[in-house]
Amino acid sequence: MHLMYFTEQPMSAYDSKAGLDYGATALTFSNSHFDPVAGSRLYNQYLEDYIYAEECGADGIMLNEHHNAPFCMQAKTNVFASILAAVTKRVKIVILGNPLPLAENPVRLAEELSMIDMISKGRLVSGFVRGGGQEQLATGVNPAYNRERFEEAHDLIVKAWTQPGPFRWEGTHYQHRVVNPWAVPLQKPHPRIWIPGVLSKETVLWTARHRYPYIALNTSPDATKAIWDTYSAAANEAGYTAGPENFGYLIRVHVQETEEKAIENARQFMWMQGEFTGLANPVWANPAGYFSPSGRRNFVEFAVGRAKNPRGAMTFEQQLESTMIIAGTPKTVIPRLRWLIERTRPGIMAFWANDGSVSAEDSRTCIRLLCQEVMPAVREIGKELGLNSPFEAGSPVSIDHSTDLRARPTAAE
């Protein structure tokens, strides 16, 4: 298994009452509440935490980015990836991911990621995402072309990584006279691409067709299994059999020396009123055209308050009960994880360990216990269950670089 440490990098140093009074803090909650002195302290604390996670034995550091919102301080994931490329030695730097549609120039992303790969000496895993609805509004990018831009930017980046320049790109959303970046990835044929996601079936299918691992972000065990089924069926059609190396799972796990402290700190996962990515106005979270047309009817009802959030709104206790959140000492956390892993069988796991305003000291305790006690036990569970990561399995980086595909079945005469 490949086991990663993750934090949203919460910007929790503001008057929480002001945020709660305001309501939906993702997008328009004023940045007059952002204190750069606290911001400086927190960025450096999070950096120290990543370095500590490597020292304690994590296989990877998972990074991400969001905009205009206190739930995540990373406005540019490649900045932290660049720093980690230089200051860490062993961990994989797993970006999940760069929001491709936000890029006006994907070639620039290809260059930055190549630099990170070279500086880290080949430790980059380059995930890509569509970006949340708010990110489109925060960056002025048209939500109606989100998926088209995602797919085209992906194609352009992979081409820039794998085919000698110069070449010309005349696409629908991107046009480039001369693609010829003088920075190419160290890893060949190119860095691994993993695709994280939450809900969208279209993304699961696209990911399976490319044979990229799909990382389910904090989905319920049942929803996760449903995603694997969708993925596996698409993989079969594409000519390969999906296994644990195709599946990743991000879950919230907080570990402390005592149960009480662990539960108390784990309540910080609810600091955004229990919302996964900060309390979001439904209209901003799903601007018209961003969401799958098949979900339009349910969504408009939710958006005007006639239907419940399709993601559900579970209490802290319900989330503990259903293993959406796992908290405790290593002794109690490991069996819960075993239960979850046996049911979902991922080859990749990300542990979202600290959130909200967990103290710097408790964050480090959590990282130590997670990486030194929980992760080794999880690795053993993984071996016992035959859960190999893409690295352990030596799986191809994509369908285009696969040599083991079955011939597509031909229609019966």
Next chain:
Amino acid sequence: MTDAAWTRATARIADTTMHLSRAGSGRPLLVLHHDIGTPDRLAFYDALAARFDVLVPHHPGWGGSERPGWMRSVRDVAAMYQWLLAELGLKEVSLLGLGFGGWIAAEMASLAPAAFHRLVLVGAMGIKPPEGDILDQAIVSYLAYPQAGFHDPAAFTRIYGDVSTDQLEAWDIAREMCFRIAWKPYMYSQTLPHLLGGVRAPALVVWGDDDRIVPVSAGHAYAKALSNARFETIRACGHFVDMEQPEALARLVTEFVAAN
């Protein structure tokens, strides 16, 4: 109020099936609806049909008209409507553009300065307001946006009642279309104001006195950019003038378009 007999037809324009409602007789009057689409029937349309050959198409991608996936600009819509008029063999048409439809009408007039009999713009988008901004529907709810277009909330209820889920869905689709062709800059063209001076048709620019969607400064900018324009305000009225003050607007339009 005339109980006009409306016919519904489709036309194939640019490989796109477009929906067209039509009633009345007299001078042809092409009515271009708002960004939120249009109800099937409006008292305002009936009033116009008493005097004119009224054509109310659904914009490509809105209501009963197919979405052309390739469409990227409001000027594309204007070109499709020119094509529709050519297909129908109509000449000396008058254009009546409501809100977003006003932008389309202004584009059509700028592209064919001598082609139209009269141009009526009502709360028209399409020009960057010198003062204020066009209300951004991307960050308000499906109900809040149409509601913002009425001075009197009772007028909203009169038209839409208890808003159905079908209507909400239609508004989401309409909103998506706005994003597809007018996302940035939002709901205006930077070049259109420079192209309006050649329009030969006399123009009438009408604004509700409580338009919270398109600032009235845009209306004055239109009246200035068009060489032969008159500006009128309608009292106790929001952006959706046709739905909030149908009789007052119909009177103004009828008198203006019927004149020789």
